[in-house]
Amino acid sequence: VSRRLQDNLGAIIVAAGRGTRFGDADKVFAQLGGRPVLEYALRLIATQRDITVAVLVLGEHNLARGAELVAALGLRDGIVCAGGATRSDSVRAGLGRLDPDVEIVAIHDAARPLASPALLRRLLDAGHATGAAVPAIPVADTIQVMTESGQVEALLDRGRLRAIQTPQVFRRDWLERAFAANPGATTDEGSLLHAAGYPVTSVLGEPHNYKLTTRNDLVVAEALLAARAVAP
Amino acid sequence: VSRRLQDNLGAIIVAAGRGTRFGDADKVFAQLGGRPVLEYALRLIATQRDITVAVLVLGEHNLARGAELVAALGLRDGIVCAGGATRSDSVRAGLGRLDPDVEIVAIHDAARPLASPALLRRLLDAGHATGAAVPAIPVADTIQVMTESGQVEALLDRGRLRAIQTPQVFRRDWLERAFAANPGATTDEGSLLHAAGYPVTSVLGEPHNYKLTTRNDLVVAEALLAARAVAP
Numbered sequence: 001v002s003r004r005l006q007d008n009l010g011a012i013i014v015a016a017g018r019g020t021r022f023g024d025a026d027k028v029f030a031q032l033g034g035r036p037v038l039e040y041a042l043r044l045i046a047t048q049r050d051i052t053v054a055v056l057v058l059g060e061h062n063l064a065r066g067a068e069l070v071a072a073l074g075l076r077d078g079i080v081c082a083g084g085a086t087r088s089d090s091v092r093a094g095l096g097r098l099d100p101d102v103e104i105v106a107i108h109d110a111a112r113p114l115a116s117p118a119l120l121r122r123l124l125d126a127g128h129a130t131g132a133a134v135p136a137i138p139v140a141d142t143i144q145v146m147t148e149s150g151q152v153e154a155l156l157d158r159g160r161l162r163a164i165q166t167p168q169v170f171r172r173d174w175l176e177r178a179f180a181a182n183p184g185a186t187t188d189e190g191s192l193l194h195a196a197g198y199p200v201t202s203v204l205g206e207p208h209n210y211k212l213t214t215r216n217d218l219v220v221a222e223a224l225l226a227a228r229a230v231a232p
Numbered sequence: 233v234s235r236r237l238q239d240n241l242g243a244i245i246v247a248a249g250r251g252t253r254f255g256d257a258d259k260v261f262a263q264l265g266g267r268p269v270l271e272y273a274l275r276l277i278a279t280q281r282d283i284t285v286a287v288l289v290l291g292e293h294n295l296a297r298g299a300e301l302v303a304a305l306g307l308r309d310g311i312v313c314a315g316g317a318t319r320s321d322s323v324r325a326g327l328g329r330l331d332p333d334v335e336i337v338a339i340h341d342a343a344r345p346l347a348s349p350a351l352l353r354r355l356l357d358a359g360h361a362t363g364a365a366v367p368a369i370p371v372a373d374t375i376q377v378m379t380e381s382g383q384v385e386a387l388l389d390r391g392r393l394r395a396i397q398t399p400q401v402f403r404r405d406w407l408e409r410a411f412a413a414n415p416g417a418t419t420d421e422g423s424l425l426h427a428a429g430y431p432v433t434s435v436l437g438e439p440h441n442y443k444l445t446t447r448n449d450l451v452v453a454e455a456l457l458a459a460r461a462v463a464p
Contacts, residue, residue: 136376140443141395142420143375144368144434145388152432153392155423156377160385163373188374191387200384202376207448211372216439223455 009124010102010172011045011054012094013038015066015110016083028058028110029065030218033225037212038066040113042073044167045106047117048124053102055094056110057083088185088192095176104128105175107189108167114221115209120167126203127169134190135205136162164190165205174198241356242334242404243277243286244326245270247298247342248315260290260342261297262450265457269444270298272345274305276399277338279349280356285334287326288342289315320417320424327408336360337407339421340399346453347441352399358435359401366422367437368394396422397437406430 015028028038058066070078083090126133139161145154178196185192247260260270290298302310315322358365371393377386410428
């Protein structure tokens with residue numbers, strides 16, 4: 001299955017989340033290293049020349065800003081579209097904008113600005129070869145499972161845990177069938193495919209590729225960029 | 233139970249791990265902001281004047297270096313002792329060095345240099361009031377549980393997950409009874425107490441208070457310190 005990658009790769013950048021823990025709805029337009037957070041994901045996708053189309057899924061009120069950014073970056077194959085109320089709605093909106101001949105789709109959270117081109121490349125190759133690939137890293141902390149009422153329900157052996165990141169890369173037909181089977185999914189797409197019975201391959205992720213959820217996370221990301229610990 | 237804190241608080245700093253993922257056994261003596269990683273935990277404990285004794289648990293080969301550091305920092309009440317093969321062995325070795333009148337014990341990983349004095353204070357107060365307190369933060373990533381053979385066994389709803397950090401603060405008698413009931417424990421002590429049936433209270437942790445496991449984590453910590461995102 002290690003055939004040469006063809007012109008059938010598309011990308012969806014998910015940036016329609018409400019960012020409630022961040023304090024406002026426009027986390028992806030916050031400044032990081034002098035650029036909007038969102039710009040990092042767009043530039044990341046643009047590093048891979050075999051990705052021929054990138055759909056940027058935004059909240060309705062951010063469509064104009066998003067389109068301006070795509071134009072300013074000179075991304076010829078960038079498309080902007082409006083997301084929905086849930087992550088699942090947003091990803092499906094993005095899928096609907098991809099040409100029928102796109103067979104492999106990379107999905108990336110705009111709120112993870114520090115993923116490297118090398119990581120995306122590994123995911124594209126693994127996703128192409130296996131049909132579904134996600135980045136995973138070991139978990140350093142003990143993880144507790146809480147009950148609805150906030151009590152500790154279970155403690156998990158961290159040696160058997162992995163934290164799952166994006167970009168994730170999938171066969172488009174698997175993704176569409178998994179969404180059709182579970183249209184209310186609230187998880188990441190790797191979890192959705194796994195739950196639907198598809199084999200999902202883990203690729204080693206990157207510790208610095210974390211998801212910005214609070215303003216403090218932005219301070220951390222800024223420090224990482226300033227120290228050039230991460231190639232922007 | 234909100235009585236004034238008395239002179240019965242001790243601390244154990246655990247620094248005897250092998251650091252295999254770090255590439256060498258001496259992670260806690262690696263340089264961070266021009267100081268050994270270990271120095272941050274010692275300084276953190278020293279910020280709380282009601283902690284009257286701190287036991288630093290080290291690998292046998294690091295005892296001399298550790299004692300030098302304790303002396304250089306002028307920590308009158310610092311004790312150095314040798315750990316064991318497991319975390320449990322090391323913490324119990326530390327407990328054995330505390331005076332009998334120490335009733336409340338803070339346990340902290342030396343590999344978490346970025347915990348703040350304010351966090352330690354919150355844990356001391358909550359541990360004193362409730363008997364067992366641990367810092368916990370929300371989890372941003374999906375967490376997978378893997379089987380022994382590396383397959384995905386389960387996917388967990390991150391909304392119900394918390395990552396558990398240190399410092400953790402406990403009634404000494406609870407801790408000793410929990411260790412007696414489960415001498416082979418390999419978890420953090422909060423998990424040990426929870427498994428032994430004691431109520432464990434969660435206090436909001438700090439996102440930057442993560443555990444250094446790889447050399448890359450040290451780069452991240454360095455960037456955080458340089459940006460003064462974290463008070464050293």
